[in-house]
Amino acid sequence: MADFDKALAVGRPANIQRLFPNSKALIVSGKVIDRAMLAKGNALALAANGRNYFVIRGVLKAAQRANAAVIIEIAKSEGGQKSYCAVNYWNMARIVDALCNELGITVPVAIHADHYGIKNDKDLAAAKVEVPTMFEAGITSIAIDASHLPDDENLLANLAINPFIPAWAGLETEVGEIKGNQGLSTVEEAKFLIQGLNANGIFPDWIALNNGTTHGLEASDAGIQVGLTADIHKALAPYKxxxxxxxTSGNSSERLREIATKTRTTKANVATALQMISWGLEVNDYGNAQLDASGNFIKVKGEGVTEELWAEMVAHAESKGWKKGDYKNLNLPFENKLLAQPEAIRERMAKRVEDFAYKMITEVFNSKDTAPLAVEAILKASSADVGPKGSQIEDPAHWTESQIRERAKSLAGDKGPAGNFDD
Known part of the structure; x- marks a missing residue:
């Protein structure tokens, strides 16, 4: 507890100190979580998409139980201006802080804005206004996702938005839009993005790839291509x-263990599985909700929401003509109804998430007991800013805008089919 108190005094970023001056919640930069996973080795931080209050509550309790550093996140489609969740970029830190203080959570928690999509010049202009407001509201880490754009535009968008991201914040970038086994990322594309950022003094903590998986409900167990991921990570090793x-939903525990042991991955996003579990649906080892013979979700009696409320949720989805992958849209219209359930129901929703998340942390992600390692990183830096891992290798004189555009012409990666692949 002495180390926790010291970390609390120096490890909370300025925005968190300003928002929650009297808080005992150790909300930290995403960089701290990454460092903890690296210190343990072959460990993945659970990055839980808090689509509802019960997911956040359950994950925080699981992290405390496992003594694990953890990330609570929401994506732009889930919690941006046009969202399908009540939890959003602007209230997520407040929810986490309140829960940490209520529950006595002492493990380090990062607040991550996932998949902040930039698809065109209009999005980029809006981002320069919106991103600062998110940090003002308690975000401590962000994923800039311009992977929908051609490689040169992706890099240039990352460069253009970077001045609006605090230097202390966790930073994720992305190459290759997530669309299953089509449009897979290549070594050359990943190196292009990271080298261009490096030349401009930008050192991301994470890179996300299209390595064969999809968002939402996975139709098959093809999933993550571990070998491709390892090859790309090896090529990026000099940039740290x-x-x-x-x-990750839709990938078996064994494949996720391979990602932990055979690649340089330190962050694993879990979204759809946690949502379904909180509602009380039956899921398999892959985190996929199971369907009955008629193609309907299987509600486990006495788990998650009440049977009556689940029937109402299903009826609402059917009235909208929603397919199974569209059930995520139930989050926004039903959040208050979920919160209005009796305490015993609310607690069992969170408990079901807690048990699943605890198992993932301890048996799959190998991130048990990483909380002290995160605290150690803070105390070593004696600051909320633990600094970059990498250093400048590339010559900025070789990465001007015109040279970036010319270099991109030599990249021959298949971007896969067009369409909306947001989650």
Whole structure:
């Protein structure tokens, strides 16, 4: 506790200190979480998409139980201006801080803005206004996702938005839009992005790839290509960037263990599985909700929401003509109804998430007992800013805008089909 108190005094970023001056919640930069995973080795931080209050509550309790550093996140599609969740970029830190203080959570927690999508010049202009507001509201880490754009535009968008991201914040970048086994990322594309950032003095903590997985409900067990991921990470080793694994729902525990042991990944996003578990649906080892013979989700009696409320949720989805992958849209219209359930129901929703998340942390992600390692990183730096892992290798004279555009012409990666692959 002495180390915790010291970390609390120096390890909370300025925005968190300003928002929560009397808090006992150790909300930290995403950089701290990455360092903890690296210190343990072959460890993945659970990055839980807090689509509802019960997911956040359950994950925080699991992290405390496992003594693990953890990330609570929300993506732009989930919690941006046009969102399908009540939890958003601007209230997530407040929810986490309140829960940490209520529950006596003492493990370090990062607040991550996941998949902040930039698809065009209009998005980029809006980002320069919006991103600062997110940090003002308690975000401590961000993923800039311009992977929808051509490689040169992706890099240039990352460069353009970087001045609006605090230097102390965790930073994730992405190459290759997440769209399953099509449009897979290549070594050349990943190196292009990281080298261009490096030349400009930007050292991301994580890079996310399209390495074969998808968001949401996985239709098959094809999933993550571990070999491709390892090859890309090996090529990026001189730049000391870790991997972020998206779309873990739909991948077996064994494949996720391989990601931990055979690649340089330190962050694993879990979204759909936690949502389904909180509602009380039956899921398999892959985190996929199971379907009955009629193609309907299987509600486990006495788990998650009440049977009556689940019937109402299903009826709402059917009235909208939603397919199974669209059930995520139930989050926003039903959040207050979920919060209005009796305490015993609310507690069992969070408990179900807690048990699943605890098992992931301890048996799959190998991140048990990483909380002290995160605290150690803070105390070593004696600051909320633990600094970059990498250093400048590339010559900025070789990475002007015109040279970036010319270099990109030599990249021949297949971007896969067009379409909306947001989660």
């Amino acid at each position: 960037v870790s991997g972020a694994q998206h779309g």
